[in-house]
Amino acid sequence: MRYTRPSTLAETLADLGQGGMALGGGTLLLPRDAADVGAEQLLVDLQALPLHDLIVDGGFLSIGAMVTLARIAASPLISPAWKALAQAAHAVGNPNVRRAATIGGNVAWPGGDLHAALLVLDASVVCDGGACELPIRNIIEGGVRGGALVTSIRLPQDDTRHSAYVKFAWRAASGKTIVAVAASTTAKNGAPRLAAAGVAARAMRLPDAEALLAGGPVTPEAVEDAARAAGAELPFEMAKPPGEKYRRRLVAEGVRRLLAAVRS
Amino acid sequence: MNNVRIAWNGHEVEREVRTETTLQQLLHDELDDISVKAGCGEGVCGSCTVLLDNEPVASCIRLALQAAGRAVTTAAGLVELPDAAALIEHLVAREAFQCGYCAPGFLVSAVHALNKRRPLSADEVRIALSGNICRCTGYQQIVDAVVAASSGEPPPPAIHARQDLFAKIRGEARYATDVRPADVLFGRIVWSDQSSAILCGLDTSAASAVPGVVAVLTAADIPGVNITGMQLFGSDHPLLCDERVRSTGDAIAVVAATSAAAAREAVRRLRPTTAPLAAVHDFDSAGDICSQFVKVRGDIAIGFAAADEVIEDTYEMTAGDHACMEREAGFGWIEGDTIVLSVTTLTPHLVRGAVARVLDLPESRVRVETPRMGGSFGKYLMPGLEGYLALLVYATRRPVRLVLDRDESIARSTKRHAFRARYRLGVKRDGTFTALDAEILADAGPYVGLTPTVVAVLADEAAGAYDFPHLSVRARGVLTNNLLATAMRGFGSQQVAFGIESIVEKAARTLELDPAEVRRRNFCRNPENALAESVDEVVRRLGARPAAAPGWLTGRGIGSIKAKYGYPYGLVDSTVVRLSVDDSGELMVEADIADSGTGIIAALPRLAAVHLGVQHLPRYLTSSALLDDPSGILLTRGIPPCTTSRWIFRTLEKMVIVPTALALSLAAHLRPRMLSFLLRVVARPTDVYNAFVATIKERLFPAGVDSYLPRTSASRGLAMAGRAVCSAAERFRAAAISRAAVALDVPESRLAITNDGVYDTSAPHRRVSWKQLAPLAAIGRVALRQGGLFEPATGNQSGPVDHMFATHGCDLAIHPETGEVRILRYVACQDVGRALDPETVRGQIVGGVAMGVSQTLYEHLGQAGGKVNVVGLHEYHVVTTLDAPWGLEVINLETGSGFGPSGAKGVGEAGCVAAPPTLANALYDALGRQMTHISVSPEELTEFTH
Numbered sequence A: 001m002r003y004t005r006p007s008t009l010a011e012t013l014a015d016l017g018q019g020g021m022a023l024g025g026g027t028l029l030l031p032r033d034a035a036d037v038g039a040e041q042l043l044v045d046l047q048a049l050p051l052h053d054l055i056v057d058g059g060f061l062s063i064g065a066m067v068t069l070a071r072i073a074a075s076p077l078i079s080p081a082w083k084a085l086a087q088a089a090h091a092v093g094n095p096n097v098r099r100a101a102t103i104g105g106n107v108a109w110p111g112g113d114l115h116a117a118l119l120v121l122d123a124s125v126v127c128d129g130g131a132c133e134l135p136i137r138n139i140i141e142g143g144v145r146g147g148a149l150v151t152s153i154r155l156p157q158d159d160t161r162h163s164a165y166v167k168f169a170w171r172a173a174s175g176k177t178i179v180a181v182a183a184s185t186t187a188k189n190g191a192p193r194l195a196a197a198g199v200a201a202r203a204m205r206l207p208d209a210e211a212l213l214a215g216g217p218v219t220p221e222a223v224e225d226a227a228r229a230a231g232a233e234l235p236f237e238m239a240k241p242p243g244e245k246y247r248r249r250l251v252a253e254g255v256r257r258l259l260a261a262v263r264s
Numbered sequence B: 001m002n003n004v005r006i007a008w009n010g011h012e013v014e015r016e017v018r019t020e021t022t023l024q025q026l027l028h029d030e031l032d033d034i035s036v037k038a039g040c041g042e043g044v045c046g047s048c049t050v051l052l053d054n055e056p057v058a059s060c061i062r063l064a065l066q067a068a069g070r071a072v073t074t075a076a077g078l079v080e081l082p083d084a085a086a087l088i089e090h091l092v093a094r095e096a097f098q099c100g101y102c103a104p105g106f107l108v109s110a111v112h113a114l115n116k117r118r119p120l121s122a123d124e125v126r127i128a129l130s131g132n133i134c135r136c137t138g139y140q141q142i143v144d145a146v147v148a149a150s151s152g153e154p155p156p157p158a159i160h161a162r163q164d165l166f167a168k169i170r171g172e173a174r175y176a177t178d179v180r181p182a183d184v185l186f187g188r189i190v191w192s193d194q195s196s197a198i199l200c201g202l203d204t205s206a207a208s209a210v211p212g213v214v215a216v217l218t219a220a221d222i223p224g225v226n227i228t229g230m231q232l233f234g235s236d237h238p239l240l241c242d243e244r245v246r247s248t249g250d251a252i253a254v255v256a257a258t259s260a261a262a263a264r265e266a267v268r269r270l271r272p273t274t275a276p277l278a279a280v281h282d283f284d285s286a287g288d289i290c291s292q293f294v295k296v297r298g299d300i301a302i303g304f305a306a307a308d309e310v311i312e313d314t315y316e317m318t319a320g321d322h323a324c325m326e327r328e329a330g331f332g333w334i335e336g337d338t339i340v341l342s343v344t345t346l347t348p349h350l351v352r353g354a355v356a357r358v359l360d361l362p363e364s365r366v367r368v369e370t371p372r373m374g375g376s377f378g379k380y381l382m383p384g385l386e387g388y389l390a391l392l393v394y395a396t397r398r399p400v401r402l403v404l405d406r407d408e409s410i411a412r413s414t415k416r417h418a419f420r421a422r423y424r425l426g427v428k429r430d431g432t433f434t435a436l437d438a439e440i441l442a443d444a445g446p447y448v449g450l451t452p453t454v455v456a457v458l459a460d461e462a463a464g465a466y467d468f469p470h471l472s473v474r475a476r477g478v479l480t481n482n483l484l485a486t487a488m489r490g491f492g493s494q495q496v497a498f499g500i501e502s503i504v505e506k507a508a509r510t511l512e513l514d515p516a517e518v519r520r521r522n523f524c525r526n527p528e529n530a531l532a533e534s535v536d537e538v539v540r541r542l543g544a545r546p547a548a549a550p551g552w553l554t555g556r557g558i559g560s561i562k563a564k565y566g567y568p569y570g571l572v573d574s575t576v577v578r579l580s581v582d583d584s585g586e587l588m589v590e591a592d593i594a595d596s597g598t599g600i601i602a603a604l605p606r607l608a609a610v611h612l613g614v615q616h617l618p619r620y621l622t623s624s625a626l627l628d629d630p631s632g633i634l635l636t637r638g639i640p641p642c643t644t645s646r647w648i649f650r651t652l653e654k655m656v657i658v659p660t661a662l663a664l665s666l667a668a669h670l671r672p673r674m675l676s677f678l679l680r681v682v683a684r685p686t687d688v689y690n691a692f693v694a695t696i697k698e699r700l701f702p703a704g705v706d707s708y709l710p711r712t713s714a715s716r717g718l719a720m721a722g723r724a725v726c727s728a729a730e731r732f733r734a735a736a737i738s739r740a741a742v743a744l745d746v747p748e749s750r751l752a753i754t755n756d757g758v759y760d761t762s763a764p765h766r767r768v769s770w771k772q773l774a775p776l777a778a779i780g781r782v783a784l785r786q787g788g789l790f791e792p793a794t795g796n797q798s799g800p801v802d803h804m805f806a807t808h809g810c811d812l813a814i815h816p817e818t819g820e821v822r823i824l825r826y827v828a829c830q831d832v833g834r835a836l837d838p839e840t841v842r843g844q845i846v847g848g849v850a851m852g853v854s855q856t857l858y859e860h861l862g863q864a865g866g867k868v869n870v871v872g873l874h875e876y877h878v879v880t881t882l883d884a885p886w887g888l889e890v891i892n893l894e895t896g897s898g899f900g901p902s903g904a905k906g907v908g909e910a911g912c913v914a915a916p917p918t919l920a921n922a923l924y925d926a927l928g929r930q931m932t933h934i935s936v937s938p939e940e941l942t943e944f945t946h
Ligand SMILES: Cc1cc2nc3c(=O)[nH]c(=O)nc-3n(C[C@H](O)[C@H](O)[C@H](O)COP(=O)(O)OP(=O)(O)OC[C@H]3O[C@@H](n4cnc5c(N)ncnc54)[C@H](O)[C@@H]3O)c2cc1C
Pocket: A021, A022, A023, A024, A025, A026, A027, A028, A029, A030, A031, A046, A065, A066, A069, A091, A092, A093, A094, A097, A100, A101, A102, A103, A104, A105, A106, A107, A108, A109, A111, A112, A113, A114, A144, A148, A149, A150, A151, A174, A175, A176, A177, B042, B043, B044, B061
């Protein structure tokens, strides 16, 4: 195993282009004494790159790929509009992990818990220092292209937005996520947006539930209908326990709790 | 190799490291900073927490190279800071830690939290510490200490506090994983991936060819006998399998290499050819009985005839892991012609014997050192890794380190016995019990191990805290192809308490009677009505039922237990303590009890101080020389025993144990009915014979320490060693006074003891210091009486062991859609005999309850087809600060009826024995349906609500 810590984007992209593996916080790559990283692998540590900024600029919240989840969870810049993101970051692992884990690593990992929140917040992912910008949905569905570098995550600003996120795990800290659900409402598009992870293999929007909430007032009955629809609509693709019925129940309950939260 | 420079606790250091070297390994292995522990290597437990540029991170999931050029502060570097020093005082005064393995990690996280903001609320502290796991304590006292420190409160005076805790928290205490000989090889075990198969062949050439691999050893490389395990009840457990594998916990080879990566690669390349065989994983298909105990009183036919209702059900408790915070580990090396092992074990003598036989060496050429243990809970009663380690050291003649990965330990090593019991309980309409019929099964795994001792407890405690005029209990241990089972907290008490409390609860609810009243009506004889009093107290404290939050269901449950502590199996159990003063004038307490963190060893100096009447606490020593001297000669006379006396001692010991073991292994091959008959017959003569041999032994070796036994462990420790200390203190005092009487030439009656020595009460300036009285020593010894109290029907000793009595109660809330459970209120009330040390008792109870809660609601091993499905601590959910029950009320009843000093009792296990039934009964109340098995997951709970 080899290690390099490039300080320019060009060097980094060259290293990644030759099969190097990006190293963010390493909290995903390194557990178990780095046992599973291949012996010939080149690790490209991103810490020296200027990817540490968390700023609001030009109508967007822009988060550098190396910003840690602990910073996101605690940042005063993350207004109520982006609360789902802060809650999602706070729900990851434990304090030690959050101080090391980066948003770039989380986004690049298919199981990343921030996905559901980023989906409802219309996030986009900037790669290779601005060479391309993709909607988060593309990254969730297709993964980060081999050799590509996530450089920042951008979220459009909308002060009328409210958002929230809930995670279900069997332990309150260091709990492996079973199901995560995120919701967001804005004045513009009225009906809440919903997304869930933990039923299908990837985080997905919940169009049936969203449709049931569109147009009308969000009454308790509408919430209940939407919750049921949310529980039912995703394809089931999880191999490990817990089972399908339970996961669907959690999605429904997540929708109930979130709609109560974003409405208030 | 890469060059790394870091600022480590203010020093610039530079080292060559491999890319895969973690920051934890750099600090701990290269820089010998033993305050940086490694409980999991997965980022979960936080025992490796360090400050990286002043932010706490898990150093086990960070490369040393990632930290290059940055400042790293470890617990060892923090301790001198005023904030940390004050916090440590608070932690020690509250006895916030037990085994202490987790402590330095907590210190780092806590100091960081204190520096950021103060005062801190309990909730803020719990969040800040949620990346640190402690298996022993239940967190309550840790959080209390941090909250107190954050408000600038002065630390409470800690005169009697546990001295060992300072070293543990400061990260100065050495555990087995902290011994690090130079030039060490990395050992690894090759486990079977089948749970039942013929081993046809094993090609080691590919593994041997990996660069850096020094040894690949199989059964053929064992110079002596290929046997490991307890070896008290059978020698059926091969160290390395050569023909047949019986579980995924079986080892087929061991490797040693110059790097961890090479050892790992070698293991990957070792693929045995196997022919799978039918495997037994379920109780129902398990026919191979390895031990059985029967307990009969009256005639259950009469009892059931007298009953108005017969309540029936079957209850199960799944297997679980001890999850000690220190990983299972050891180091071995060679000194001269002696193999030295530094390992976590409670039974150094068993280990030494077993290792000597494996290597075909005389025992004198094997030395076993037992540094502090990062938890045990029963795991380290039975020899485990030591044989593999010794074999590698022997073959390579080099130091070897063998540390299981956390996921290996969860997936391969010994587990708590899975339990299933079918009950029939006869009860009159008014709630009076008339009869109990219990069929109990315990899953031993593939080998007999120490299962008979556990099965004996299952049988003996089957009736729980109740009296049944007619009783029939049959408890059996069955062999399966699951993981090998071993003792865990309570030796079976936990499982059987869940069973009996469940059927009792079902009886009460079926008859629509108050569960507390039904319990009261049927309690067995107990000192000062402690059981009834504990129920009353718990019900009183719980008070009115709490209101449910909208959408949540609430439930209340209580659980009463009677659980014995002490060896249940006709084994001899004795403890020796030596109190002495040396040339420097320092008082010392020495005993042969290793420190697994239960607080026993801390209690001993305290008791000695109280009984001698001095303020300073004597120093506590567990010297490995003492541990290596089963005959007690070194302890009493200060000279090591000669070979002949050693031999005589060992032979006598074997003579005590052999007939029992023989009868049992014989019994294992007989049909059940015959078996109980046989045991009935052999029990008497065995008993008399044992007593005879023991008398001879006693004559020849008055201080003989029985090396076949674990050093007095678990909650029994205080009772046993405590009394030994008291008797040593008496003699020491007498000896000191008589020596002083001569020196001062005054009558003994005028002399008294003070901190510095002995003085003349009528002329206080006339005194002799301890230094002048040195060397002076006295021995105290306590043995549980053996023989005489064998229960003829079962062959097990129900004799001089003592019982703990307790009732716990809780209110909880459960969410019907998600299965989330919140414990709203928890009250624990137990008969502690005498609360010698309320903080320690409280710590043990709170820790036990947290463990019980964790085992009941959080820890799911997911064993299927003999394989564990959860990975490491990531998925084996030991509770964190955010999950553990909070605000526990602990009430001690003092009946003075215990076996220990002033009537004190062992209580250590009471917490985790009483918690599972208490929770299960509360869930029953909330859901209207009973849990028939634990652990129960939120997913399963939602099945009850839909
Ligand atoms: C105890 C524990 C608990 C955890 N709990 C959770 C949880 O609850 N939820 C959750 O989502 N995760 C969890 N994780 C996983 C992990 O910590 C997070 O997903 C984290 O955000 C990953 O970020 P990282 O920077 O550490 O990733 P790394 O380990 O550095 O990298 C992860 C992957 O992303 C790639 N990568 C990293 N940065 C970039 C980049 N800028 N561009 C392109 N590719 C990149 C890497 O090559 C690698 O494949 C947990 C981990 C631990 C140890």
